[in-house]
Amino acid sequence: MRSGFFQKNKTIFLYGFSLAILLILLRWLELKYIIYDHAFEIYAGSIALVFTLLGIWLARKLTKPKVETRVVEKEVYRIMQEPFVLNEKALASLGMSQRELEVLERMSEGLSNQQIADQLFVSLNTVKTHAARIFEKLDVQRRTQAIEKAKRMGLIP
């Protein structure tokens, strides 16, 4: 393709053109006897200047941009359970005992009284007693309420 050929050799054409036009211009200036004393030096200087600029342009055109990796911090919000810290104050103010807390934790895991009893190696009745105390201290009636309240108070995760 003609246009394709021109496209690919555009730089070369431009190059030649620049040189030709510059020479013509300089000759014309010479003929117009504006320059005659240091003619050659001016020629050379002009050519040097123009082609330096051309070189710069070329370099900018052809050089691939240097890639500089810049780390941009982007906040990625994640669902994460904030590290649970037991609310000791609330625990103390309620007078919640260690054993009761253990029962409460297992309750919140959805275990039945019997399962809790098995895990803690105590009788079902014992767990019931603990549960009753827990409800009393938390001032609730049902285990679901106890769990809800205890979570809000920071007694369990």
Place this chain on the structure above:
Amino acid sequence: MRSGFFQKNKTIFLYGFSLAILLILLRWLELKYIIYDHAFEIYAGSIALVFTLLGIWLARKLTKPKVETRVVEKEVYRIMQEPFVLNEKALASLGMSQRELEVLERMSEGLSNQQIADQLFVSLNTVKTHAARIFEKLDVQRRTQAIEKAKRMGLIP
């Protein structure tokens, strides 16, 4: 400082030097009568070539690298109470109905079946039926388990 002055004007000095040396070289070549026919064109061409290269070099030296910002995501964890967004996918995959979800929500608030029935203006039996379906779909046996699982799945806050 002298050296500082030279440093800062290095490019200009280099420039002048190049031109001077080139001219001397060309004159010498001319004197050696290797060139004499198309002397001027060769002069011009040589100067053009050299200064183009110089321009390219200059450009590369002086041009600040184009910064292509490459975003590298860096996770910044932060504690936040996750604003609850309902996990619709899980909801759909479980085939959980709207009514069932309502019951589930109230369950998690610690309400009894009777209270839920009153709030939703349905009978206790209806709530029980919903509850049974919920347990079935969540594959659990107790309401406490259902709450625990539903929370983890993002069905309820």
Place this chain on the structure above:
DNA sequence: AATGGCTTCATACTTTCGGGTGATTTTCGG
């Protein structure tokens, strides 16, 4: 018209939970 899902309700039954009471043992600080 038929099908299937959702919601509603009922009945009957079993299991678990929660309240109340009382009692024994263990632990731990004064």
Place this chain on the structure above:
DNA sequence: CCGAAAATCACCCGAAAGTATGAAGCCATT
């Protein structure tokens, strides 16, 4: 060592929760 708090266990009883089964009405899709 003594006493209070904690932990353990038992028994009873009623309430609540959960299981199983059936069924009717509604609504959208086929």
